[in-house]
Amino acid sequence: MSDAARQWRLVRAVARHDQMAELLPEFHQQALRVSGGRVSVIIRFNPRTQTLQGTSAAGLDELGPEPWLADTSGQAAAERTWAGGSPLFFQDLSDLPTRLGASGALLVPLLSGGDRIGLLIIGGEELDRGDAVDAEVAVVGDLLSVALERAKRQRDADLQQDLRELAAELARSVSSSLHLNASLEVFCDRASRLFTADHVSVWLHDRRARTLDLAASSNAAEVANRQRLGTDDTTVPVSRVLRGIRAEVVASMHHNAPDVLVPLKGRRRALGTLELRGVRIDAGDEIDLLDRLEEVGRQLSAAIENVWLLEDVLRSRRELESTFNSLADLVFVSDSRTLRVTHANQAVATRLGRRAADLIEHPLAEFFGPDLVNWVAQLGPGGGQIATGYESREFEDPVLKGTFLFTVSPLIGRDDERIGHVIVARDVTDHARLEAERVELRDRLTQSEKLAALGQFVAGIAHELNNPLQGVIGHVELLLQSTGPGTTRFKRDLKLVFREADRAAKIVHNLLVFAGSRRITRRRLNVNHVVTKVLALRATACAAARIDVTKVLAVKLPRIAGDALLLQQAVLNIVVNAEQALASVPEPRRLEIRTRTALHGIEIRIADNGTGISAEALPRLFEPFFTTKEVGQGTGLGLAIAYGIVQEHAGELHAANRPEGGAAFTIELPSESEAVE
Incomplete structure (x- = not known):
């Protein structure tokens, strides 16, 4: 097969999104065929350490853990290659002759949009040279850069998916129990499987005691011992990493595989340390592993801090609700625009015979009479009389069935705008009833005294009038009986006098009855x-x-x-x-x-x-x-x-x-x- 055909097959493999494990041997073989080299090595740039780590090779027995091109000449050669953006040939560069077993080396830049991915190093004693070879090698480098960048993005996507699943599992655990340590136990068990670690532990920082306490572990025996470490002991890796900012790989005291420690950082303070013991790290995977674990640490830190904040909020909320519900007065909180209830205390629920939760989002008109609702509506946006103070009024409320002293205060938002009303209703029914009875008794007493005085006055006058009236009536009756038949007009006048005198006598009689002068026969x-x-x-x-x-x-x-x-x-x-x-x-x-x-x-x-x-x-x-x-x-x-x-x-x-x-x-x-x- 010609070199062009092989190149085309490599392009198609990259386009098909084949797995990197399958693509890397193809890249090495094509690079060696095009250049006539004997050794091909891919080294990745580690931005955290600013070093180059070997990740894949062909023609070598062992990559080794040591960085590549670590001395000044090697770093300068790498910088020149990246800056030029094309392959460069070097003779006896840095430690390459020893590590490659060849004096000549061709450095091919691996870049993605100007960002450094690493280098492809091709070593050999008699490498093919020329513009055509350099162009073909450059194509291999470009294709390798595309494949590596795509693989990185896929790993990032996989990482995000793993993190989402891990975060979702942690969130489900927290929401179901609201107990941080129990939720962290679930996290540790899941993380130990995800990162193939012997076991995973979470240490939380107690600022007051200046200690790190083992909060959760996939090893139940360790949690049972309730381990505690001092934060000032820098000889202990878990305590030392607490003050750091990057994840670290450290030699394990208990396992053949290394341990990885990740600091857990909050917005303003250190939260603790994530410890993974006995992590199996494949050659070249350390960079990606640490990146993934640092992302896990950020997610876990956010979850821990959120849970702590939630616990503080819930504790404050419980204290507030306990105080709120212990008030004997009826307390409503309503939205100022819709006049719907957003909160109500237990006294309200008891008064209405309903659950407090059932009152939320219902209009105030369901719980108050029109007088109160209209008054509160006037205090809403656009017509408010209250700025920051309060106003009180007393209403006879037909819905609450009683007399209440209502106090309305504005609920102020973060931007100092009124977002609602706090309505406090104090039942003054008994007080109002007693006050009304007092006023009524006072009025009745005043009325009785006035009528008694008037009765005495009227009785005296009535008695004085009664005697002459009786005399007038008697004499008129005698005159009517003694007059002859020829005095018709005179009799008519006498009858008129008699009727009016009799009417006056009845009025006097009624006055005497009113004054109580008549003796009651019970x-x-x-x-x-x-x-x-x-x-x-x-x-x-x-x-x-x-x-x-x-x-x-x-x-x-x-x-x-x-x-x-x-x-x-x-x-x-x-x-x-x-x-x-x-x-x-x-x-x-x-x-x-x-x-x-x-x-x-x-x-x-x-x-x-x-x-x-x-x-x-x-x-x-x-x-x-x-x-x-x-x-x-x-x-x-x-x-x-x-x-x-x-x-x-x-x-x-x-x-x-x-x-x-x-x-x-x-x-x-x-x-x-x-x-x-």
């Missing part, structure tokens, strides 16, 4: 009978006004001690007031009266679907002579009299607006036993 009675009589009295009037009356009377209602006529008057006044309120609303007009057993007695509730009570009128509703009706349509005494009658029975009368519209009056009366007490 008897044991059932309020259901009182309600029934009132509705019977007003049945015709309600039917004429097209009012639907609903009566719901409780069975087995406790008896009370009271004056049936006065209670009937009180209920009647409230019913009449409701009828008048319903007259101004369209149909359907509804009036509902219910009785039921209460905590300390009985309760009568009279409700309508009228216009309700205005906020201005509600506080003055039971004041005498206060009315919202037109002049001449009411005296303003009906509800005041009802209030006085209920008070005389040791009860309470309340008025309120109904949520669905209309007003509701509630009479609370003590039962017979409560009244006696």
Whole structure:
């Protein structure tokens, strides 16, 4: 076969991506055929040591571990060859005559994009020379450079795949247990198989104790001994390498094969040492092996540091969550743009009867009433009132079912922008209820004192008016009886005087009732009978006004001690007031009266679907002579009299607006036993 055919076959072999083990003999043979040489050696450049190491040869019995072209002349020749980019012939260069057994040597540069791969050395006593030979040898060198670079890239890809698998296995182990030492045990076992080492160990640096502790090993017996080394003892290779930056091959004290030590470096400190004992290193593979192990060391260092950081974060998170969940107040954290919950404490979950995790990513509107949600929305991007402080408001929340003091603080991001809200809700329902009861009691006391003073005043006036009125009425009656038939107009005037005097007398009577001047005759009675009589009295009037009356009377209602006529008057006044309120609303007009057993007695509730009570009128509703009706349509005494009658029975009368519209009056009366007490 011609040299051209052999060259072409070599090109095709490189193009087919044949394995280097198969290609290297072809390269050696072709180099020797083209040049007429006797010895062919491939030496690789080691960037870590700046030396040339033999990796493959033809025509030699042994490559040897010593570097090639290590003296000044050899280094200069190598530099010239790389710089020129073409083969150069040297006679008696450095130690080549001794190592090659030939005085002449042709150095062929092996380059990849200007980067040094190594040299192809062809030795012989009578090498063929000439431009044609140099050109053919250069082609062999170029093809060899391509093959070596491709093999390096393949090894790098294989390394990355091995590292990914090793890192993935370590990550799976860490994520499943979150225990570093157990995960490192898995790593050591996998690495010992990957690098064909007798066993692999990981030593971790304890900065406080200034020691290296054996954290994991593929040899379980060593871990059981809990070995510890001082970091200051530089005679121990594991401690010495801790302070280095490159992997080292050292003679083993326990195995025929050498040990390899790799420093584990974090971002700011030494993490430990990776130790591989009894590593079998083939000739020429030391460079690639150390590169791979240094990459493994970087990956392992990152994993160890990440686990330590994760442990610190998890510990801090547990402490924070423990504190967060121990708060009695309800705490929400929400996104400022979407108003969705990003975090909630255990108090929230307990209040809502749900798991805290189930609240995440749900809108605030699911957990709060509209008042709070609208307020928080105003504090979001573009409309915030809060910069770095906080704001508090009190709301009656229909979702949380209570009165809460809400405090909203901004959640500030890394760039000092507001990224969310921290909402703290303190349940002040009991406090608000007690405060409302205190205000109500104060108002009722004020009202009672005012009405008592007014009652005394009214009683005095009523008594003074009652006597002359009775005299006027009596004399008018006598005049009506004594006048003859011819005085028709006079009688008509007298009847008008009588009616107006009688009306004034009734007003005085009502004033006396309001003032409590009438003596109450207490008897044991059932309020259901009182309600029934009132509705019977007003049945015709309600039917004429097209009012639907609903009566719901409780069975087995406790008896009370009271004056049936006065209670009937009180209920009647409230019913009449409701009828008048319903007259101004369209149909359907509804009036509902219910009785039921209460905590300390009985309760009568009279409700309508009228216009309700205005906020201005509600506080003055039971004041005498206060009315919202037109002049001449009411005296303003009906509800005041009802209030006085209920008070005389040791009860309470309340008025309120109904949520669905209309007003509701509630009479609370003590039962017979409560009244006696």
